[in-house]
Amino acid sequence: MTQAVAVTCGEPAGVGPEVVAKARVALGDTVPLFWIGDPRHLPDGTLWHAIDTPDDAGAIAPEVLPVLPHPFPSPVTPGQPAPENAQAVMDVIARAVALVTEGAACALCTAPIHKKALKDGADFAYPGHTEYLEALTGAPRAVMMLASPELRVVPATIHIAISEVPRALTPNLLRETITITARDLRDRFGLSHPRIAVAGLNPHAGEGGTMGHEERDWIADLVADMAAEGLDVTGPWPGDTLFHAAARARYDAAIAMYHDQALIPIKTLDFDRGVNVTLGLPIVRTSPDHGTAFDIAGTGTANPTSMIEALRLAWAMGGGA
Structure with missing residues (x-):
């Protein structure tokens, strides 16, 4: 396997190319990587060198970005995505997944x-990156984890309206989410006996059914059953008391019931260093925990910290450290 991380271009009109270029300079040769995309989309002044295969990435000077060229139909105007480039964005992700799957790269980091x-x-027929990667790899179920030095948190439901959460949140879904999280904490993060805390769906975890009934009807029983099966899992805990420092010391990852219940605490605690990790895939995949930031694209002001952390984690999880 090539000891390098494959990095996708993401939406080229966003800050992805900028933060990758900055991350390469910051990381130097500590994290071998190569970028897949159209060199025309890199910021002016970026030092880059075209490579023919991922194996060539290691020979490139540490201040120079190795680029596996992938031509796009159109150049870009920062902040203004071009519809004609959309398919190429998807194709780059598929190409990167194939390279990691076949062992030509050790991990995937997506812009x-x-x-x-x-x-x-x-x-595009998918709610987001996670579901597209699920389809590309054939994984039965992928789970999104947000990870930082302060917190690891996993939303059981992701990119759906809040009104749809109670219907989407089923015992099978929650059990799968807990199981995949526990397995990957062991296999990917090296935790031999991971501790998992489960948040409630309703305020005060339902408070005995007075503020919602899901906890009383089935969530508490499911958590108890999984604990009896040998997992170190507890809950359901009120979401408003699960993320302060003393509570975080008692678990290795928290399972949240919906998108914002998971992302608000980690982005509040450690916005710049948060990393999106996809669990349940046959490959390692990370991503910075921010969007395309069209409002600052092309200004040179994008903060690369989350991309740097995502690359470090991808390389470590992929066997590089």
């Missing part, structure tokens, strides 16, 4: 995409 731009330009 942010813009779902609406993909839907408008290429009829």
Whole structure:
């Protein structure tokens, strides 16, 4: 296996190319990587060198970005995604997944995409990156984890309206989410006996059924059953008391019931260093925990910290450290 991380271009009109270029300079040769995309989309002044195969990445000077060229139909205007580039954005992700799957790269790190731009330009049929990676790899179920030095948190439901959460949140879904999280904490993060805390769906975890009944009707029983099966899992805990420092010391990952219940605490605690990790895939995949930031694209002001952390984690999880 090539000891390098494959990095996708993401939405080229966003900050993805900028933060990758900055991350390469910051990391030097500590994290071997190569970028897949159209060199025309890199910021002016970026030092880059075209490579023919991922194996060539290691021979490139540490201040120079190795680029596996992938031509796009159109150049970009920062902040304005071009519909004609949408299919190429998807194709780069598929190409990167194939390279990691076949062992030509040790892990995948994806730059942010813009779902609406993909839907408008290429009829993108997935809610987001996670579901697309699920389809590309054939994984039965992928789970999104947000990880930082302060917190690891996993939303059981992701990119759906809050009104749909109670219907989507089923015993099978929650059991799968807990199981995949526990397995990957062991296999990917090296935790021999991971501790998992489960948040409630309703305020005060339902408070005995007075503020919602899901906890009383089935969530508490499911958590108890899984604990009896040998997992170190507890809950359901009230979401408003699960993320302060003393509570975080008692678990290795928290299972949240919906998107914002998971992302608000980690982005509040450690916005710049948060990393999106996809669990349940046959490959390692990370991503910075931010979007395309069209409002600052092309200004040179994008913060690369989350991309740097995502690359470090991808390389470590992929066997590089």
